[in-house]
Amino acid sequence: MFERKITRQIHIGNVAIGGGAPISVQSMCNTKTTDTKATVAQIKALQNAGCDIVRVAVPDMEAAQNLGNIIKEINIPLVADIHFDYKLALEAIKQGISALRLNPGNIGGEEKVRAVVKAAKKAHIPIRIGVNAGSLDKKILAKYGEVTPEALVESAMQHVKILEDLDFHDLKISLKAHDVPLTLAAYRLMSKTVDYPLHLGITEAGTVNTGIIKSAVGIGALLSEGIGDTFRISLTGDPVVEVKVANEILKSLGLKEYGPTLVACPTCGRTSIDLPAIAAQVEKKLEGIQDPIDVAVMGCVVNGPGEARGADVGIAGGNGEGLIFRKGEIIRKVPEDKLVEELFKEIDAILEERKNN
């Protein structure tokens, strides 16, 4: 539906980014990278939630040296997040990391960058240049007087130039800010400036309540303009929620088919069942399903089936009894207390029919 800007394609492990590849979802562990068990468990939970690429912080050599132990236990590309110390990048590459997040201008000079680039080229490891509004280069900040889209792009381009001068083009770029209009303007400008793939994000977006809204508005707007090849939702809290939100954004824009989509009516004076409780129950039970299926939970039999005609299957609550419907067509009446159970029988039947067709 949206015409996507075609960028150069890079690969992080077996995940293609840019060049028309599906938009990939990323997240970042909040465990200690030295804690193999906790980190592996979180990576697996993220993958089960629909994450394509996971990043871990590599603050010191102990963390870098533990990357191999984590990689042995997982089957999803892992990115090492490194600041300032090029030796950590070299160790991460040695440990079998799939990509680096590192700004070449911040690792202490040309020789060190050269060493990292040489190792990254040899191992086919892409590098993400990530500029954050909060840590913008002081000279650029002085030049522009404040953080502007142009300042963010100029900062990123300085890092890009360092890599391009070493004939390294296996890179992607992020320009994150917590201010949504600033982020939008920066990515739009960057998208016009280069054809490297772009990694979208609204950084420090906030808690689940506000962060989801800011991320959905910012990232959703860019994706709807065809900008962005991969993204992370940054939330203060469980990263599994980040992945669920990311997939919902992609699904809502028709950019990904992943798992069930729940449609629920807002309720009105015609509703005579506890619809919020039923919708929550259905949402919870749907978490166990990976296949795409549209499920509706509607408050009344008068308008429910018609309003949710687009759904594969749904229920409409009445008074003492309700309806099961498929694509708006009523299948049967069931007692109200059996609505959810009967809905899931129908969902199982649909998924079975699809397998057999």
Ligand code: SF4
């Ligand atoms: Fe009201 Fe029925 Fe529409 Fe729900 S489906 S909002 S209960 S009219």
